[in-house]
Amino acid sequence: MYTPPQPCPYAPPPPPPPLRRWWQHPALIITLLVVFPPAGIALAWTSLWKKSQKILATVLSGLWFLLPFLTADPPEDDAKAERPAATASPSPTPTPTPAPTPTEAEEPPVMPSLVGGDYTAAERIVADNLGRAYAAYKDVDLPAEYGTWLVCFQRPEAGAPVTSAVPVVYLTEPGVPCPKSPNAVLHKPAPTPPPAPKPTPTPKPRPVTQPPTTAPEPEPEPTQEAADESVYYANCTAVRAAGAAPVHAGEPGYSRRLDRDGDGVACEN
Numbered sequence: 001m002y003t004p005p006q007p008c009p010y011a012p013p014p015p016p017p018p019l020r021r022w023w024q025h026p027a028l029i030i031t032l033l034v035v036f037p038p039a040g041i042a043l044a045w046t047s048l049w050k051k052s053q054k055i056l057a058t059v060l061s062g063l064w065f066l067l068p069f070l071t072a073d074p075p076e077d078d079a080k081a082e083r084p085a086a087t088a089s090p091s092p093t094p095t096p097t098p099a100p101t102p103t104e105a106e107e108p109p110v111m112p113s114l115v116g117g118d119y120t121a122a123e124r125i126v127a128d129n130l131g132r133a134y135a136a137y138k139d140v141d142l143p144a145e146y147g148t149w150l151v152c153f154q155r156p157e158a159g160a161p162v163t164s165a166v167p168v169v170y171l172t173e174p175g176v177p178c179p180k181s182p183n184a185v186l187h188k189p190a191p192t193p194p195p196a197p198k199p200t201p202t203p204k205p206r207p208v209t210q211p212p213t214t215a216p217e218p219e220p221e222p223t224q225e226a227a228d229e230s231v232y233y234a235n236c237t238a239v240r241a242a243g244a245a246p247v248h249a250g251e252p253g254y255s256r257r258l259d260r261d262g263d264g265v266a267c268e269n
Contacts, residue, residue, distance in 0.1 A: 024048060033057060037065035113158035114169060120147040122154075122169055131167030136179055137186035146171055152178035233258065236267035 024047045033040030044057045114122040119133060126133060135142050136152045149171035156165045170182045179186075231244075231253035239245045239253065246268035247254045258266035 029057075033061040034064065037061040109162045111154070111156050111158055111160050111162050111167065114151045114154045115158075117151055118147065119149050119151060119169065119171055122151055123147070125162065126167045126169060129162050129167050131169070133169050133171055134182070136170040136172045136182055136184065137176075138183040139185050139187055140173070142171065149173055150178070153182050233267075239267040 029043045041058050151169050153170040155168045233239045233253045247266045249264040
């Protein structure tokens with residue numbers, strides 16, 4: 001008798017779900033569906049999503065991808081063709097403003113010739129332009145009133161615009177000739193004589209120191225020893241033997257050594 005196989009009391013475990021790759025990650029697929037729909041749709045169909053989810057993601061991403069093209073403006077050429085050509089209105093031509101002629105422009109005042117006249121004639125133009133007046137000689141001072149003084153030099157020169165420089169005039173007293181250039185010296189100081197040569201000091205004679213004069217020593221008087229030395233006695237015995245005793249001082253043969261008592265008589269005994 002055939003017995004059918006009995007089912008195993010223990011059922012095998014279900015197979016594990018398939019592994020998900022990195023490109024099948026939902027966050028990556030959704031990002032690509034928004035940023036770059038073609039790549040997102042391709043990855044969506046390789047994912048583990050359900051079929052209904054894949055269809056929904058494909059439709060929404062496709063609409064998102066086609067939306068800019070559906071709302072784009074018509075081409076510029078078609079818009080120009082539809083618009084009627086506008087008639088260009090001529091632009092107004094600007095009328096050039098005529099430049100003022102030299103006669104119409106206001107000319108600056110010109111410096112007149114002041115040299116040779118008195119300061120009264122030049123005072124107005126000098127004072128109006130904040131000018132100054134100086135003496136032509138630097139060693140001469142202007143007085144309080146110098147309207148009659150004559151103008152020797154001026155700055156700027158005659159014919160130059162007054163605005164180019166501050167007017168300056170150099171004056172001299174009537175009767176005093178103008179110098180060759182401003183700031184000259186009128187009263188030249190007298191030349192200072194050269195200093196006299198200093199006298200050469202005469203050297204004082206040096207006092208001659210004379211040696212002290214000494215009185216000549218008196219000649220020594222002939223002593224008893226300065227007797228005639230041609231006669232010589234060794235002792236009184238010799239004197240007596242010669243028969244010359246006694247011998248007085250000054251006599252030949254007298255000697256101090258023979259005169260014991262020094263009375264000038266030798267060998268008196």
